[in-house]
Amino acid sequence: MAHIQYKTFGQLTFSxxxxxxxxPPHPFWSRVEQVVDFSFADQLCAPLYSPQGQRPYAPSLKLKIHFAQRYHNYSDREMEEAILYHLHLKRFLGVPVSFNGFDHSTLGLDRDRMGSAIFDACHHHVLSQALAKGLWGKENDRWLIDSFHTYANIAKVGAYRLIQQGILQLVQHIKRTYPKLYTSLLQDCALNSFLKRLSERTPEKDRLVLFSRLVVEAYSLLHWLESEKVKPLFWTWGNAKQQLRCLELQAILYQILQENTKPIDPDKPEGAEQEPLQYQELSKKEKPQDRIRSAYDPDVRSGYKSRSLKFTGDKVQVIESRENGLILNTEPIPGNEWDGERLAPMVEEVIDYHGIVPKQLIGDTSYGTGENRQKIQEMQILLTAPIQKYTNPTGLLESDWFVYDAKLDEVTCPQGYSTSIKVRNNPSQGHQFKFEEKTCQTCPLFEQCTTNKKGRTVFISDFYEIMEQGKSYNLTEAGKSALRARYDVERTNHEAANHHGLRKPRTRGRESLRITSKLTAMVINVKIMVKKIAEPIQPIYRYKKYEKRAKASVCPN
Structure with a gap:
């Protein structure tokens, strides 16, 4: 790899x-360089630059700018202004007073060029420096894991407007990047409905007609792009990246149509082929739960953080060390994804990077599944989490009344009857044990046990033993203490979500949110390092009487 020479400002002038x-010294920016060395970014980002041509600004300088932007939760334009006029930031960045700063578009392009993978590496570099200073990584350290929800930077729209977004995005992309194809599109396709807005005063009958026309035009546009007439022109697209983007937009529009519309009369009689199909919107129950919510941000999904809290956006998973509250790993996931699915990969990533294995991992109920407990146990880590309680939907006897004997592989009911008859249940990862019909019908608790005349069935998970061990541990004093400790991560979640802007991100897309979350983790970690290690700033006494009082308090003689 060729050596890259970065642009330098030289020695600062006397002025x-x-x-x-x-x-005056800033309480944070004047102390950051005492605990963190940002020079690792120069070598880490060297493959992104060419040794030929004009020298680029040092990546360490740009990383400091992104770091400061995330600390203050500035937009790109606000950060551009801050570099121009905030002297404490100029001093932290190491630039002259006359430095005019970066254009706001340069900041966004630099983030896209670096990508979330490099920001993730920068986060672990800072974390390694904290490890070297002894702020985390002790043998008895306990890790906490939790997630918080975000609200996507989109407008919630109905199916009609969503289809319009898909068409408009595709047409504008073609117009902006391939004018020749756009000219052919205007000649062959009469697209009129995708620009019409529906008013609240529009009669229901007219709304149905306009919706059907819009869907027909959307399918016509997709069919035109796949026609034999257009294919030769399409595949002569000069820019391969923009051509691929066009294919992605086509796939998004097609998925939106499939998830929100259906033909009114799909089975037409003979002789009706010349008439176009009529379309209608799917009912709410017919639409898939995992459907696209915005054509501009197709990764966004709707999810539930609790039974009463529904949101449209992503969730951010956070692993922190309870020793000092340092964030060890953070990862955004879709809003409708189960929290515990990313547990093992996130823990493995921290262990692979730093070689540190905690004594205990603590989370809430969604992380304490049998599969997660087994995976974490294989890493020689104790996973502590509440056990999810499953209630019988019929309101009859719960499964807890039945005892499973792993050695005999049989289930015993409260009346002492046992059964070893079982059927495999692959989706639930376990076996369904079935009691005989004769046994159940003669049982005095039959009416209180089941409504199935053929007998009671009891599900036993493949992880039954490890779940029972978890239940027993949670009842001990150590287990109760650990479960109380899991709430400490909520402070970190609150700081990241509300103080540093992750609750309502300014950007769109999960890749941008991943970059933002990694930078936020860096900021929170550096704040902790400054608090724990950096030397305190000595107060400045502006009046003599305060100075005399200070001296008297130090030297009473």
């Missing part, structure tokens, strides 16, 4: 030193 020395 720069005079200005910076007149600015």
């Amino acid at each position: 720069d030193y005079e200005v910076f020395s007149s600015v």
